[in-house]
Amino acid sequence: MDASFFRCKQVLVVEDSAPVRSAIKIMLQQMGFESIHLSRDANDALSRCHDIPFDFILCDFNLGDGKDGYQLFETLKQQALMPPLCCFIIISAESQRQLVHGVIELQPDDYILKPFTFPILNERLIRAVKLKIALRKVYLNLFEDNYTAAIKECDSVVSLKPEFAFQALRIKGELLLNTEQYQIAEKFYKAVLADKPLPWARLGAAIAAFYLERWDDTELQLADLTQFDITKVEALDWLSHLLVKYGRYETAQQTLYQAVLLSPQNIKRQRTLSNLNVIIGDKEAAARINAKLVAAARYSVEESAENHLNHARSLIDVAYNKNPLERTVLLQNASQILDSVSKRYTENSWLKAINVVRSRIFAAKGQLIEARKPLLENGVADKAEKMTIDSCMDGAKAYFELGDIHSSQFYIDKLASYLINNDYLTETQKIMLKMEKVRHEALKATIKQISTEAAAAYQDALFNQAFYLYCETFDHMPTNSIIALNILQTASKCSNLPIKSLRYCKQAIKLLQAFVLEKSNKDKFQHYVILLREQYPQLVVRTRRPKANS
Incomplete structure (x- = not known):
């Protein structure tokens, strides 16, 4: 030249x-x-x-x-x-x-x-x-997102400039897949392979077959393509995705982990791996990945508050399965992450997401009244409010952990409307959403059964039995004001409750004191408290007298 x-x-x-x-x-x-x-x-x-x-x-x-x-x-x-x-x-x-x-x-x-x-x-x-x-005209059309014209220009290059045919064919195949023309893509790749068994064409054919749900053929092709450097990472990626389709989550996690080791700077793949670890129940591995992801995403186009919040969220998930000392350390680390994020990201949407994580930290500590305050500051999002997928999932978890099934269900429904992409990350998010739904349905069924039994026992004047049933419900929904009132009402009709059972009354009183109750419920609450304190003086909340001025 x-x-x-x-x-x-x-x-x-x-x-x-x-x-x-x-x-x-x-x-x-x-x-x-x-x-x-x-x-x-x-x-x-x-x-x-x-x-x-x-x-x-x-x-x-x-x-x-x-x-x-x-x-x-x-x-x-x-x-x-x-x-x-x-x-x-x-x-x-x-x-x-x-x-x-x-x-x-x-x-x-x-x-x-x-x-x-x-x-x-x-x-x-x-x-x-x-x-x-x-390939000048191909690249110009790609720059303008005119994929139909770019495909036509690829055909033109193949016919007029045969020395650049393979490059044009590869771009055309990727465009057919990206525009979801899977049957045409498969036919196209088979034609290419009939001329020469190129690894990238074999990979393209396998991806097309994946989307056409011919998974048995796809698995064999992808497994073989992991042997070639040019296709190894993508083949591992798609093979892992395929294994998820089969429900073989642990093998899928192991396969994707190999791809992450080979190409650790792909942040989206690391997020997918973190989700897979959550799905198989290895929350500690998910937390480790989220910690590495924060470092890997620094300076990249994927750097955002979400990476840091996901790290904090994963630490909270791990904390629930630890002893008190380890839990305290993990929750302190999560709090420090939140403090750092709140200084760097001051947009309202991130502040709301931070409040939800802070609420979950309080809930993990057992400080349920305090856990409600950040959520009250936020208010439940309206249908039109834009949220990230991870923040939406976290909102569902936060309200679930406080036993507010109605609000948690709102975020689950909102989350379902976001999961519209046809990629691997979204696939894992859909599975996690399904897991949350299963938890919800199980809890709702349990609460419905216990509440029905409690109401029946109360009607039959079996007040002690009704009290313990309402307490069991309160364990599941510890910030529900209606259940708290039921506990106090039933306890006021019981005789000689054991001292250890009074903790439920104390917890109910503390909760209702923090609520702004309607007048009728407020009158009932005060009435029940008077009756209970006459019978159980230890329920009286003692306050310190102010020191006299010297």
Whole structure:
């Protein structure tokens, strides 16, 4: 390619090592580049990309503190800061499997291993730009999200530029899958495979068969494709997804864990793995993943308050199964995370999500009255209020843990309306939602049965029996004011309740004192308290007298 071609092109070199930057600049000058821009870190590179539409970006993978090359590429794509024909090339001194698999998933235009010479750089840049030129109309339509036109342009490349046919075919196959044309995609991939058994075409055919629910054939293909570097991570991903379809959750978790080890910077996959651990009951593993996810997402396009909140949420889930000392430590850690998040993220939506997590911390400590306060500050979300899927799930858990089944059901219904994507992460979220529904139905059935028995016992003047049944219901719904009133009403008619049973009366009184009751219920409450304190003086709440002024 003539040097005059590169003379008018804009190129950006992102490299934290000054000597390497200088060496690459000299090579680029030899090729004919005149507009050469140098950046030592991702932030400076981002700033330059806002001002200049670069034709080439050569980026080192490791850029020291801050964003790395992977995260910079993600950000540039998300913010549409790269022109559609820009060639992005990753440079790295490392060849570890994790890096290689991560780069394959990232799909830059090329990957060059350090140290490299001028001929290698020259060859790779020419190869990348020739491909961009050949598929120019494809990339322009992709940039405009015009997938139908992009598919047609792929066909044009195949017929007119056969030397670039495989690249065009691969893009076409991915577009057919992305636009959910699964039967056409399967037929397309079979035609490609009839000519040559390319791993990416085999993977595409397996994905199409997955969506067409021919899972037996899919499993064999995906298992075989885990042997090829170019398809290994994606094949493990889809194989894990398939195993979930079969209900083989533990094997699915083990399979996806292998994919995460190979490409740990894929945040969505890590979230899916965390969900799978929750599904199989390994909440401690989920908490460990969420802790790593916070670090992995830092500087990436996936960095948000949600990552930190999910870490805190998972610590609360673990705390419920620990001894008092371990529970205290875990809940303290969750509180510290909330304090940090509340300082960094001040938007109202995040403050509401923080309040829900704080409520769950109080509930895990057994401080149920305190647990209601953050939820009262929020109020139950209305139907139109936008929430994240994880915040919605957390709202359902928070109200469930306080025994407010009605409010918890509201969030479950709201959550169901959000789970509309057709991806693996959403699949695991649907399973978790189903698990919550099962918990709800079981609790509602239990409460209904006990409440019916309690009401019948009360009608038959079996007050002691009715009292203990209402107490059992109160264990399930410890912040329900109606059950609290029933306990006090029934207790006032009992004779000689054991001292240990009076804790339910104390808990009911404390709860109702914190409620704003309607006048009729307030009068009943005061009446029952008077009767009970006459019979059980220990129910009197003693208050300290203020010290006299000296």
